[in-house]
Amino acid sequence: MTTAHLILMVAAFVFSIGALTFFMKRSAVVALMGVELMLNGVNLILVEAGQLHHNAQGTSLVLFVILVAAAEAALALSIFVILYRKYGTLTLENYRSLKG
């Protein structure tokens, strides 16, 4: 097993942990953490892919992802504030207004 394999498996593991966290945790804040974990898993893949192809494209893309993730986290946290004011809770099960 090469280093590349190892790094990709770790990345997949981190992504899966993040996805499961987002799917299963009841708290909105923890779910957001899951999203961040998924992004980090993807970042790891991008960096490794850049190393494999011997160029900086993947690595430089990661910088953008980190930037967007930071903005997204700020946006999500402010949405949580509004949601808490409106529903008095941050438990995802209580948000059902999209039900068809």
Added chain:
Amino acid sequence: MNEVANIVAAPLSWIVLLPLAGAVLNGSLRLKSPFNGILATLLCFAAFILSCLQFAKFPEATKLVDPGYLWFQAGHVKAQMGFELTPFMSVMLLVITGVGSLIHLYATSYMSHDKSPWRFFAYLNLFVAAMLMLALSSDLIGVFLGWEGVGVCSYLLVGYWYEDEKNTRAGMKAFITNRVGDLGFLVALFVAFAFFGTSSVSGILEWVADPVRAAALPAWVLTVFAFGIFWASCGKSAQIPLYVWLPDAMAGPTPVSALIHAATMVTSGVLVFVRLWPIFGAQEQLLTLVFWVALATAWMAALIALTQRDLKKVLAYSTVSQLGFMFAALGAGAPVAAFFHVVTHACFKALLFLTAGSIIHGMHDEKDIFKMGGLRSKMPLSHLAYLVGCIAIAGFPFTAGFFSKDLILTKVFESRGLVAYLLLLGAALLTSFYMFRSYTLVFWSKPRSKEAEHAHESDATILTPLMILSVLSLIVGWLEIPHVMGHVQKFSQWVEGSWTVALRGNEAAELNTSTEWLLMGIAAVGSILVAIYAFKKYSTGPDTSPETVAWKVSFNKFYVDELYCKFIIQPFRKVGCKISVWVDEWILDGFLHGLFGGYRVTGQVASIFHTGSVQSYAVLMLLGLLAIWEVARIW
């Protein structure tokens, strides 16, 4: 036929196009009265002038042709939008455009107080165009187009005053009854396509005239073809059993009754018959049928006319009866006699209708002859015109009706024998009776209503056509005088060059002089005596004797309308209701129910996944991505 004598590229299409242009112009410009009428009259008159120019080419030419253009082609079926003119049709052309022009002129005054006369004149011009199309088209499809065109115009004009539901109903009755007849025309057309491979009139006639090709046809083909045309003619030319629409069609304005329902359209059945005579002439059994149907029609209509009170209804039934005479002549194998009667009838019947219009106009739309009376001093010129019309239709000696009816009676005597002759003579004498009944009731005795006391003569625009038609009604008959009285045969000589095959019956032995004098004398003296009897009977006013059964049967038109209603219309309506309910419930509603049911089920299934939970959406999204990935990989 001599090809050299055919004049190709005669301006025949313009004869049709001029009235058509009038219809379009009148329909779009919406001129004020009297300019709409003047426009229509001028264009119709221009067509008349052009017709005269074509007519003048005739003694030299045998046939004028305007090849036109190929209208459409479907498989081996070609429809040529072309025109051709034979000597026989050239006479009809003059009648259509000439009498048509006079009636347009008359209508200019007659319709001047109407709400929208431009609409009337647009329809009237359209009618003339369609009638000319019917007469001139070289192709049966074109003839059919004209045939339907005159039907549509008849419908539009009968229901012209559509605010009154009675009129629209009469229009629909005319239209639908004619559709029943047109089925026959369509069958004939299909037979022509299937067996002759052409629908051009000359093509069909050539086929029939060619002994080799004619022998190759199954015997029933020509019979079906001829019967189809006869059935269509029963509709258009008001023969039993399809005559019922014509009396109702009198709901239209009087110029319409004169032009469409007396002079031109109702004779189109006879025209098509005469034009295709080489086919009909060989159908012995069909001609026998035609003769007896025509005889029955002539009698029945005459009997109904005896008791009618509506002036226009009397004239309408008299038209049906006269059409019976024309078909009787066809049934007796004498197309020239039938066509001669078409021409003379067009003159005197148009005259009678227009005079009736003048009377009704003067009487402020009162049509009941029992409420007229004593009009001869108030409307002297209309009186004169009506009298001329009456003696012409009754067949007084030396009038138009005398010569044409005498020709028909003689031909019937020659080919169908004494009994048939006497029966037809009876119908002719009835004509004399009911016409003089109406004449006496309208013009003699004392006025029987306030309207009659204040009746007034019509203006010069109305009277001029009456005078011209009066003169024509007296002299047109002199074109064909039997040989015992001077032997003029201008008409038959003119017309007979129109067919490639010799007319049947020419070889029949000539009647000897005394028989012919006798036949003529009986008809003439009989009609005069009957006229005098009718005059005496009604000169004191309407008959007030108690109603007899015969009177009731006649007055109620033999209850034919009621019988049709009970045995044809109501069963049809019932079946139609059943079908429409079934289609409505099962096909239309079924389709809609299925449609929205399908949407509902789809929605119900889809809404299972709409839980509202963000996390379940995320799972579905991931599954969706995996599915797309999987599909893309397998591909």
